[in-house]
Amino acid sequence: MNVLSRKILLAFLAFTIILVIAALFVRDKIAERLAHTAQVSHLMDLNNSRPQQALLLLHQAEDLFQSSLVDGDPAKSKAYQAKLSLAFAEIDTLLNMQHDTAKLNPEQRKQLHAWHDQKIKLSADLLSARHDFDSLLTTSSDLDLATAQNKLAVKSSQKVQNSTDTINQQGKLKRKGFFARIKEAIKNKNAYAGGSGGVVINHRTRIYVDSVTQKLRTKDKSNYLNKLKQLQQSNSKLQETQRQLIALNMRITHKMEQLISTIKDINYSLTDAFKGLAFNSYLETTSLLNKLYLSALLLLLAFAVLLIVFVIKLGQSEDLLLKENERAVMIARQKMDLLLHMSHEIRNPLTSINGFLYIFSRTTLTPKQSEMLGTVRASSDLLLQTLNDTLDAAKMEGSELKIHNDPFCPDKTLKEVIESMAFSADKKQLQLSYDFQGDPEAEVLGDSFRLKQIIVNLVSNAIKYTETGNVKINATLKLTGGKGGLTVNIIDTGAGISQEQQVNLFSKYYQTNSAKGNTGTGLGLYICKQLIELQKGSISVKSDAGKGSTFSFEIPYEKYEID
Structure with missing residues (x-):
């Protein structure tokens, strides 16, 4: 189930990343296409307006030329020369204009190169027209000189x-x-x-x-x-020069009009080509957008299909999980019932065995027999404790464990438990000590059996994991205003518990790693914690590896007062 969820999450992330990358790519492409289209549009407007401007300059020069012939004004002649020079410069600019062919296809590039070659040929015509213009300037100078020489006045009286x-x-x-x-x-x-x-x-x-x-x-x-x-000869020469001047001007004007007309045709062809390019850019941009939308739709559909599959698989997994859970619960209940039944069946004979062993211990026995009997009693007590822990854990799982509220004396209860544990401490040559602070005769309302069970588990663990030294039990009873609590500290000089192991120390079935290996069921501390918390108390541990351990718990009690 976790694998499927991870796959769906990865698919969603991949879908998002791909969509974002595609959107950024398409955005850059669209921006590039729009910029190129705007540039092409600007070039088309510029190319279409320049031939008209050159033609206007040519017509203005023609008007100035005709006017200069009529009235012979030198200023108009100079203005004519300037206008015609501007027209030459404009046409030369048009002929030398280059165009960006990066976005054109091979066929369009070939056509553009042909037009460029045609412009180069037109440049030769422009040079010829410029040569004629130079001849026109020379002829105009001769005309001015002849006019000056013809001014002869004859005065008579x-x-x-x-x-x-x-x-x-x-x-x-x-x-x-x-x-x-x-x-x-x-x-x-x-x-x-x-x-x-x-x-x-x-x-x-x-x-x-x-x-x-x-x-x-x-x-x-x-x-x-x-x-x-x-004078007649000069006049004839003047008329001939004027005819040549007019002929040259007409030839220049005709050539330049032809040049401008050809350039206009070329520019119109270029405009058509660039219009096609702009239209192709628009089509490509539209195609990119359509591809983006289609890809996003396909990815969305794929993600939707994966999501549907995930939901179906999730439903099937939930159904299977519910069935397996019910089956596991049923099997666990059956196992627990069997374990409880066996525990009850075993505990009754074991209790009888402990009773007979206690009776035997009161008889006269040899030292060897007493030692053997002590070993049997220790094994029997350990087995009985394991059974009790198992039964208590089963009752806790089934919420069948109940805490009684009966009067008892804490000091007396603790002494009984410690006296019963003295044999195990003496066997390991450990010093077991008990100290009680408070009123030893005071009685409280609570469950004395559960207190004994807690002390037995904690003290037996202290004795089990302590090889040399002592085990101390310090108890303090504080009652104020009818309410108080019992605080107990179990201190040993054993191997201690590391910080890493303390995290899971009170967990179910958890066993610490010690020199003796993993012994016991791992239920003792878990049951202690559960019993203390059921009585609204708390338990803690302080320990360092190799420095012993201190288990502390506190249980609140109410003082019992006889009416």
Whole structure:
């Protein structure tokens, strides 16, 4: 039964430990998966926003470029260069961006490497666009230089005079008839037909050139013609440079838009891959949780099955234990009944034998016969004591032992017992002494027979385990106010009892280890303790190995007073 309980306890502890370890493992895995999913989500947001930012920078640079061409503002040209440089830097960052492939499967790693190779190829296109950008900067510098050279002003001294003449003309008016005037009025014509009249304005512009300028013009006419040709050539060169500048800018913008578009496609593909990775992480986390729940459920079911088996086994064991207990009780009762019956059957003849031996001891015997008779009496007394102890133990087990409450004199009772034990002490050449403190004639209410039985057991043990020296019995009777108690100390100079043996000294069937070996039934001290406690007393022992022993007991008595 204890083995089964231990197994169930160990199974429960193992179940708890396994469940805790599994929970900690799953917790760490879930935390790792969630952290990786959050990192992937952050990378997806970052990768999706950066191409848009680069495209915005490119459009802003394009706007600045167009504006700088219109108004020729150098600040806008520098801002255009700065914006385009930022766009180049952003695209370069996107091309050089690395991704964590630790959580990807082999197929995903292969695809990611292909995209990375594609980014490397795009880097070459970016270098080409940057070279075009450098050419654009050179062309822009040439354009500024040509514009500065074309600023040539020709100043001349001339005088312009404008004059205006006004002439009024009037002619004869031909008067028409009445009906003709009505017709002309209807048609909104002049009523005077055939007439003419009006105002004539003559404009005249005269340019007066002074003689100095006239001479300079005549002299430097050929130089001006050369300058004009140079201006035409510079203008043509300027227009060609502008066309090249616009073409380069368009090519750079087109290439960068293609780069950004390709990078966006790659990032979208990466986003899809990492979304799949995040989804796989979610599925793996869910799978771990499901496995944990399933394992916990299986372990719980296994533990429940073990518990059910334990309960069933426990019930069966209890039934078997009850049956075996009843059987053991019945067998013990039968043995005890048989022992009691045999003890009674043996004690009666043994009592008769002791009586005849006492009679023989009163007759005239030779020393040899007296010695032999003493040996027989000692053996008979020992056998009778063993029988009495056995019967008393049986009565105690069956709660049949009763304590009588009769008047007796403690001093007289103790003297009778000690006198009967004197022969055994003399035989071992031990000095047996008795000392009584108190009123020797005082009588108390109690069981004198049980007191004799206690003294016989304790004194006989003292004599048995003492080889040399003496055995002292000191008794003290104290009666105050009609109540008191008897205290008895039995002191011997025997082998003594070790501290380890004193723990179980008053236990049933316990025998101390002595030079004589284990002798007796081991019931004497147990019966003494039980008899003393039945009379509401107490017993104790003080002893050291090799230094003798002192047994002390105290029994409360009431003083007997004759009415």
